[in-house]
Amino acid sequence: MNVIVNGEPRELPEGSSVTEAVAAVTASGAGVAAALNDEVVRRSAWDATTLREADRLEVLTAVQGG
Amino acid sequence: MAPGRNTGRDTGLTAKANQNVKDGDMEDGKRTGVHANGTGNGANVQNAADADRLVIAGDELGSRLIMGTGGAPSMHVLREALVASGTELTTVAMRRVDPAARGSVLDVLAGCGIRVLPNTAGCFTAGEAVLTAKLAREALGTSWVKLEVIADEQTLLPDPIELVEAAEQLVADGFTVLPYTNDDPVLARRLEQAGCAAVMPLGSPIGSGLGIRNPHNIELIVERAGVPVILDAGLGTASDAALAMELGCDAVLLATAVTRAQSPARMAAAMRYAVEAGRLARLAGRIPKRHHAQASSPFEGLATGG
Numbered sequence: 001m002n003v004i005v006n007g008e009p010r011e012l013p014e015g016s017s018v019t020e021a022v023a024a025v026t027a028s029g030a031g032v033a034a035a036l037n038d039e040v041v042r043r044s045a046w047d048a049t050t051l052r053e054a055d056r057l058e059v060l061t062a063v064q065g066g
Numbered sequence: 067m068a069p070g071r072n073t074g075r076d077t078g079l080t081a082k083a084n085q086n087v088k089d090g091d092m093e094d095g096k097r098t099g100v101h102a103n104g105t106g107n108g109a110n111v112q113n114a115a116d117a118d119r120l121v122i123a124g125d126e127l128g129s130r131l132i133m134g135t136g137g138a139p140s141m142h143v144l145r146e147a148l149v150a151s152g153t154e155l156t157t158v159a160m161r162r163v164d165p166a167a168r169g170s171v172l173d174v175l176a177g178c179g180i181r182v183l184p185n186t187a188g189c190f191t192a193g194e195a196v197l198t199a200k201l202a203r204e205a206l207g208t209s210w211v212k213l214e215v216i217a218d219e220q221t222l223l224p225d226p227i228e229l230v231e232a233a234e235q236l237v238a239d240g241f242t243v244l245p246y247t248n249d250d251p252v253l254a255r256r257l258e259q260a261g262c263a264a265v266m267p268l269g270s271p272i273g274s275g276l277g278i279r280n281p282h283n284i285e286l287i288v289e290r291a292g293v294p295v296i297l298d299a300g301l302g303t304a305s306d307a308a309l310a311m312e313l314g315c316d317a318v319l320l321a322t323a324v325t326r327a328q329s330p331a332r333m334a335a336a337m338r339y340a341v342e343a344g345r346l347a348r349l350a351g352r353i354p355k356r357h358h359a360q361a362s363s364p365f366e367g368l369a370t371g372g
Contacts, residue, residue, distance in 0.1 A: 006162040026163040031172045033160075033205035040200045058162065060201045064144070064171050065159025066134040066185040066212060066321060 134321025237261035270300030311344025
């Protein structure tokens with residue numbers, strides 16, 4: 001299954017969850033949020049939310065700014 | 067200098083500060099207590115300053131200096147500067163996770179006991195800003211957001227149309243919205259009417275260090291605002307921060323002036339004192355400006371020569 005995670009194409013096993021996709025880009029889950037196709041996925045729903053072909057996942061955290 | 071704003075908040079603070087000074091005089095038993103007894107009035111003025119807290123959306127902050135974290139050369143330098151600034155609220159940006167990143171700005175803020183204020187820097191549309199704010203709320207567990215919707219990369223000036231649209235959506239979603247706005251009294255009022263918890267007019271473009279280019283507009287915003295006014299962006303050095311407070315702003319928000327100074331921690335301390343000095347000067351009530359001199363020494367009793 002091909003998805004876009006933070007703008008980069010990635011191949012993940014069929015039925016991968018948001019939790020698994022996030023783990024592919026960061027080891028730390030603290031201070032991190034995810035949006036699937038421009039909708040925020042609450043942390044409590046990460047395990048139960050599965051990705052589909054061509055989904056776009058954004059995984060953000062806080063950096064220096066402002 | 068303009069009188070206190072029409073909300074009565076500033077007037078109340080001034081009255082409170084003056085009352086404390088007056089009480090000090092009475093305790094000392096003489097009007098000369100200011101100089102004769104350094105612990106009398108001095109302590110009361112300090113107490114008044116301590117009690118003069120910034121309140122945003124019902125939350126009290128002990129410092130009127132809000133810091134940004136952008137531009138610091140290292141986490142170590144950032145930490146030193148934040149500590150020296152005395153700030154209690156500091157902004158961060160939200161970006162895609164970088165697996166190679168070393169050290170987290172969140173760890174620095176947590177270590178200093180500083181509350182985090184996520185921003186929507188880099189967003190050009192209301193839609194982008196709203197999504198970024200929602201991600202920040204989820205990631206950081208705060209519904210406060212510094213709302214930033216810029217028009218173009220060259221000026222980094224706010225896009226007023228997108229800004230108001232984003233503010234309305236975020237307020238409706240339960241956010242405490244602190245919008246970075248133009249130094250436009252009309253736009254500031256529209257943002258307040260949209261339910262924003264403060265308005266944050268720029269002094270000049272972000273990172274420019276040009277100071278406050280339109281002090282009159284800042285005064286107009288202060289006079290008409292019913293929410294805290296936070297001077298945000300463009301400050302270059304301590305006198306700019308003091309001026310913001312003297313104009314009646316409730317706080318200042320700055321980053322570059324400190325983080326890109328040759329000695330960030332030293333400039334952070336300068337900004338801290340400038341904000342305190344400017345606030346005290348505002349509450350003290352400056353003398354009116356005069357065209358001609360006014361002698362401070364009496365003319366009576368002069369020695370006559372020849």
